[in-house]
Amino acid sequence: MKVLNSLGALGVSALLVLGAGGGMAPTADAAEGARYAATNLDTGKTEEGAATPSEGGAPGVPPSPNLHCSGGALDNTSWEITCNGTRWQSRVVCSGQQFNSPVFNGNFFVRLTCPAGTVATAGAVVDLS
Numbered sequence: 001m002k003v004l005n006s007l008g009a010l011g012v013s014a015l016l017v018l019g020a021g022g023g024m025a026p027t028a029d030a031a032e033g034a035r036y037a038a039t040n041l042d043t044g045k046t047e048e049g050a051a052t053p054s055e056g057g058a059p060g061v062p063p064s065p066n067l068h069c070s071g072g073a074l075d076n077t078s079w080e081i082t083c084n085g086t087r088w089q090s091r092v093v094c095s096g097q098q099f100n101s102p103v104f105n106g107n108f109f110v111r112l113t114c115p116a117g118t119v120a121t122a123g124a125v126v127d128l129s
Contacts, residue, residue, distance in 0.1 A: 035051055036112050041082070051101060051112055067083055079112045081109075082108070083104070087128040091112070091125070092123050094121070103128060
């Protein structure tokens with residue numbers, strides 16, 4: 001498994017963008033409120049659903065030639081990115097809790113939104129191919 005990293009300002013390959021330090025503590029029901037929305041850029045079809053809570057992330061490694069990403073952006077409530085590749089996943093950290101999108105195959109724009117009462121502090125894309 002490979003995690004792709006870069007500074008958010010570069011916005012070139014797959015990204016791990018770190019937000020400003022600090023933030024609010026997660027609420028008791030935070031794990032139940034994270035959501036994802038993904039649009040297949042080849043078909044235009046959008047799917048939405050609950051993001052999956054998980055434990056920590058994989059350590060960062062150099063970008064993969066199998067996954068091409070652009071436009072990574074992190075704000076207080078969400079992480080979004082566009083990627084094209086085989087078997088990849090987007091992740092967001094919300095006030096210390098990580099949430100994962102489903103695994104994608106193809107060219108998608110993905111937005112992960114943190115639960116109410118939490119702050120998005122990091123986002124990443126993981127190459128699972």
